[in-house]
Each structure stands twice: as C-alpha cells, then as structure tokens.
Amino acid sequence: MALRRGQEGQPVKELQRSLNRLGSLLLVDGDFGPWTEAAVVDARLSLNFPSGLEADDDLIAKLATVPEPSPTLTAPGVTFIAREEVSSPGEYRRRFKHPAWPTTNSGITIGIGYDLKFADRDKLESDWARELDRSVIERLAAVSGRAGSHDLLAQVADIEIPLLAAVRVFLDRMLPEHIAKTKAAYPKLDTLPAYRRSALISLVFNRGNDLAGERRSEMKRIRELLDSGDLEPVAEQLEAMIRLWNPQTERGVIERRRREARLWREGFEALLLA
Secondary structure, X not given: OXXXXXXXXXXXXXXXXXXXHHXXXXXXXXXXXXXXXXXXXXXXXXXXXXXXXXEOHHHHHHHOOOOOOOOOOHHHHHHHHHHHHHOOHHHHHHHHOOOEOOOOOOOOEEOOOEEHHHOOHHHHHHHHOOOOOHHHHHHHHOXXXXXXXXXXXXXXXXXXXXXXXXXXXXXXXXXXHHHHHHHHHOOOHHHOOHXXXXXXXXXXXXXXXXXXXXXXXXXXXXXXXXXXXXXXXXXXXXXXXHHHOOOOXXXXXXXXXXXXXXXXXXXXXXXXXX
C-alpha cells in the first residue's frame, strides 16, 4: 500500500526513519506532511525511481536496504546535529539551499555550514565533485578561499545545493573531523550509546574542543565526569553553559544546549528522532 500526504501512524514513522538514513532530516512524528512528501521526491530521484509524490511498496523496500549513514551517530544522531545547523528540512529549502554570507567574518557558505573561506579549489572539488556539476564548482571556486562580501555572494546566489547533496558532504567531509575532535576532548566517547555521543559531538561541532579557560569550565567538567564514569550529571553541565550567552540575542545556542541536555537524559525518541 502506497503512503501519501495526509496519512499518519506507524507506517509513516517507519518511512521517516528510512528516509533519514538517506539524509532527509525529518522528525519521526508519523505525520506524512509536506516535508515528508518532499523527502519522498528527493529519495525517488536519489534512488533512480520514477518521479512521484508517494512512497509505494518498491520505494519502501529499497529504502529498507539503505545502511546507517554513520556508525558513530546513526541516522538519528546525524539528523539531530544537522537539524541544529539548519533547523529543519523545510528551513534548509527556504534559507540554505542557495549560498549565503552568514557573518562578516565568514566566507560564502553553502550546504550545511560549509564555509568556502576555508576551501581552496582542490578541497572544494574533492568535497563536492560527486554532488555538483563541474561548472557549478568552477563558479564556487571563484569565490572560495576568502572572506565573503555582497559582491561575491551575488556571483553565486542563484546556485542551488540539494538537501541530500548537502547532507552527504556534511557526512563524508565535515562530520569525521568533528567526531575526531570530540574524541580528542572526550576519549570515553566510544563507550557511550549513540544518543549521548550525538549530544557531545553536537557540542563540539558548535563550540570546538578546547577545554581551557573559565568559559570552558563546563566542558572540562564533562571530561572529568566521563573519566570517572559519573554520566548523569553531564546533562547539568550542558545546561550550565547557558550562562555564556545572552538570552535576548543568542536564543538559538541556548536552546541547542537545552536540547543536547535533553538528548543526554532521554534519548532520541524524546526528540522525535527515532
């Protein structure tokens, strides 16, 4: 039986879980709404199925064979961190599918936080050659390796980076570096369940892995707790970091710490990720 927009329930949840192994970044809420439908459209294209809006039996069977995207994070963990970067698949399509210039200190940014300021032509091609046409890479190379500007953004603003392409580069080229940084800060990472690994990798993805200084005291305390095997208080340290940001202007990062703490305590299901 085909699944389509407007349907609800456990079969839709199973579909959403399968779509997230491709990188669809959906909440597993059992509601076949517009973003699940958009994910089905993307999946049909990615898996070489005829175009359409429904998930028929053949597509569902094929999705069931898609492996976990990351053995360290699993699909729920990848979904958690990527959603923290772009908010949701809907927001990605609205705000991030075209190049942006997020801050005066950054370069032109594409995909899920991929800053062209830190990519020369060779790196850009290595990271994106499987996802983007050469002509697109050439255009992006012309604005890479330097700080952004309105003029540079105007040169590439019409380029579109598909969500699944952005997630694949995020998975293959960006996450491994941040997983390694997290392991350097927290050597006990591999002893944790995937949901707790995801909370720490999200933290390091956002803040880096430096543990020195007063502003990093909670991150240092987390390492001490992990080393001693006293795991439950880690969530309190994640929440304690909220002191560092202005609630009027930096609400996003405050809420990120709260979600990481909830993930640590309650697991993926509590955040509709599994």
